Amino acid sequence: MSELRWNxxxxxxxxxxxxxxxxTYHPPKDYCPLCPTRPGAFPTEVPAEDYEIVVFENxxxxxxxxxxxxxxxxxxxxxVRPAKGICEVVLYSPDHHGSLATSEVSQIAxxxxxxxxRYAELGSLDYIDYVLIFENKGEAVGVTLDHPHGQIYAFPYxxxxxxxxxxxxxxxxxxxxxxxxxxxLDAELKDGRRVVAANEDFVAVVPFFARYPYEVHILPxxxxxxxxxxxAAERWNLAAILKVVLQKYDNLFGKPLPYIMVxxxxxxxxxxxxxxxxxxxxxxxxxxxxxxxxxxxxESGAGTFINDTLPEEKAAELRSVPPVTDDAGGFDGVxxxxxxxxx
Amino acid sequence: xxxxxxxxxxxAHPGGSDAAAGASSMTKERIVKDDGRYLIxxxxxxxxxxxxxxxxxxxxxxxGLKEGRA
Numbered sequence: 001m002s003e004l005r006w007n008x009x010x011x012x013x014x015x016x017x018x019x020x021x022x023x024t025y026h027p028p029k030d031y032c033p034l035c036p037t038r039p040g041a042f043p044t045e046v047p048a049e050d051y052e053i054v055v056f057e058n059x060x061x062x063x064x065x066x067x068x069x070x071x072x073x074x075x076x077x078x079x080v081r082p083a084k085g086i087c088e089v090v091l092y093s094p095d096h097h098g099s100l101a102t103s104e105v106s107q108i109a110x111x112x113x114x115x116x117x118r119y120a121e122l123g124s125l126d127y128i129d130y131v132l133i134f135e136n137k138g139e140a141v142g143v144t145l146d147h148p149h150g151q152i153y154a155f156p157y158x159x160x161x162x163x164x165x166x167x168x169x170x171x172x173x174x175x176x177x178x179x180x181x182x183x184x185l186d187a188e189l190k191d192g193r194r195v196v197a198a199n200e201d202f203v204a205v206v207p208f209f210a211r212y213p214y215e216v217h218i219l220p221x222x223x224x225x226x227x228x229x230x231x232a233a234e235r236w237n238l239a240a241i242l243k244v245v246l247q248k249y250d251n252l253f254g255k256p257l258p259y260i261m262v263x264x265x266x267x268x269x270x271x272x273x274x275x276x277x278x279x280x281x282x283x284x285x286x287x288x289x290x291x292x293x294x295x296x297x298x299e300s301g302a303g304t305f306i307n308d309t310l311p312e313e314k315a316a317e318l319r320s321v322p323p324v325t326d327d328a329g330g331f332d333g334v335x336x337x338x339x340x341x342x343x
Numbered sequence: 344x345x346x347x348x349x350x351x352x353x354x355a356h357p358g359g360s361d362a363a364a365g366a367s368s369m370t371k372e373r374i375v376k377d378d379g380r381y382l383i384x385x386x387x388x389x390x391x392x393x394x395x396x397x398x399x400x401x402x403x404x405x406x407g408l409k410e411g412r413a
Contacts, residue, residue, distance in 0.1 A: 046382070047374075056382035110387045113369050117385075123346040228346060270345050 002062065003070035004156075006079040012160045015083055017062045026144055029096065034147035036094050046091065053114050054091040055152075061087035063153065084127055086154040090114065091147070098148045099256065100135070101246035108239035115263070116227035116235070122154040123268030130155040130162060130267045138258025140285050140292060150261075158267045165264060166276060173275040181277030184208075185219050194315040197244045201230075201237040204245050206315040211305035213287045213314050214252070216245055218280040225266035225276045245282065248321045253289035260284075 002017040027033065036051060037044045046054050057065075063085025074080030092100060092111055100108065119131045135150035136143050158166070172180035188194055188205045196204040196216055204218045218241055224230060230238065249257040260283045266273035285292045287308055299305050372384045 047376075048384070051384055052387055053385040054382060055385065056376070057380035059378075059380070110369070110385070113387075114385050117369070117371070120346045126345075226346065268346055272344070 001071040002064065002067060002083040003072070004081045004083050005072075006074075008077060010160075013157060015062045017060075017083065019060060026146075029146075032096055032145065032147050034089070034091055034145055034149055035096050045089075051091070051094050053093075053111060055088050055114065055118060056091075058087035058089050058151070063087050063155065083156075085156045086122055086125075086128070086152075088118065088122075088152040088154075090118070090133075090150045090152060092150065093148050096147050099137070099246075099250075100148065100242065101250045101256070103148075103243070105236070105239050105243055108242055109236050112227065112230075112235045112239050116230070118152055119226055119265060119268075120228050122152065125154070127156050128154045129269035130158045131265065132159065132162075133263040133265075135259075135261040137261070138256065140258035141260050143258075158269065162264055162267070166267070166273065169275050169277070179223055179275060179277050181219060181279060182223055185221065193312040196248065196315050196318045197241060199237045199241055201234045202241040204241055206311040206318065208311060210311040210314070211307055212283050212285070212293055213307065213309040214249070214257070214282075214284045214318065215311075216282045216318070218242070218245065218282075220278055224278050225273055226278055227263070227265060229278075242280075244323055247323050248318050249282075249284060251321045251323075252318065253286070255289075257284050257286060 002015065002019065004013045004015055006012075007014055031042060033045045035044050036046050036049050038049065045056055045059070063083045065084070065086055067082040067084050070080045070082060072080060090111075092098065093103065093107065100111075103111075115133050119133065122128050122131045132153045132155065133150065134153070169180040172178070172183070176183070184207070185203060188208070189203065194206045194208060196206060198204065201222065202218055202220055204216050206215060207217050218238070220230070220234065220238075222234070227235075249259060262281050262283075263278070264281065265278050266276045287293045293308070368388055370386050370388075372386070374382050374384075376382055
């Protein structure tokens with residue numbers, strides 16, 4: 001059973017998807033459903049002995065192209081609608097033991113191309129208003145399959161968090177005439193204390209308003225609302241800064257750091273969102289090597305996050321963690337001579 | 344406006360001096376599984392980690408980024 005149930009108190013949809021209770025949960029390593037299908041072995045999700053990057057429809061989706069009718073009747077107070085949408089799984093690599101952090105930049109750049117293609121293809125469907133690309137990494141954030149992979153949820157509506165961002169970005173634009181995220185990027189670069197890494201096209205920061213101790217946002221220097229707007233060279237630099245941030249995460253405590261990675265892009269509902277600005281947000285749950293931050297009373301009950309740390313100190317900590325890169329990358333935005341195709 | 348759908352092959356990412364190694368073209372093959380779900384193979388004309396551009400990629404890792412503050 002799956003359906004959308006309207007919460008009139010918060011003004012948002014809740015997805016019920018009871019079939020997800022049956023989803024594969026930490027299978028033995030030899031029975032990973034996301035590995036290639038080896039000769040003579042059990043058939044996995046991928047009917048091939050090898051692959052580069054694979055995308056497929058989730059076997060246990062929250063949204064479906066052809067959803068069943070809701071199991072309950074709706075009312076004026078409690079509207080209900082079918083959970084129509086698409087849920088995809090993105091396999092980063094055939095290597096079961098790999099991760100985004102250990103991938104070559106060239107491989108991550110290919111993945112960026114795939115993400116851009118999925119955004120365009122799914123977003124072009126008339127019933128898809130928002131494409132959310134994300135990765136849950138590590139058991140601490142509920143991952144049930146270890147194989148390196150991410151997910152895509154194609155929503156039939158704009159979900160609440162991006163909706164709030166869009167409202168605030170529109171309000172800022174109306175008030176100042178400027179992009180909210182461009183102003184945030186300018187402020188972070190001028191201050192500098194919360195910058196973690198940067199290259200010609202992207203900047204990684206622990207934001208001024210970080211909710212999690214090691215929260216990092218990656219923003220493009222150029223104003224762009226979605227992945228397909230980026231040039232090939234920009235996509236490469238996005239891959240490069242993703243790798244650096246993820247390597248820093250894994251070197252922080254000497255073990256792979258769990259995280260949630262989410263891409264925020266313009267909605268695909270056919271309206272104009274020139275005021276919006278693409279960015280990636282990371283929410284690692286760790287506040288120390290062995291302690292996690294929980295979404296407890298204040299966070300879950302009031303929606304207000306308590307951050308036990310200072311973003312300026314956590315950014316300095318992340319800056320000092322390898323890979324500590326040299327000064328040749330044009331941190332001030334000046335392109336490095338040679339090496340990259342002119343844009 | 345709705346995003347324009349891309350039809351493969353498309354895109355070449357020159358990444359660092361990767362252009363010297365030959366830009367990769369992305370193609371996709373879509374199949375339908377027995378249970379009706381689709382699956383797409385994305386191919387880039389190279390095996391990850393094996394093409395000559397990877398040394399350039401590693402260089403970009405080191406040279407293309409600078410940590411720290413403004």
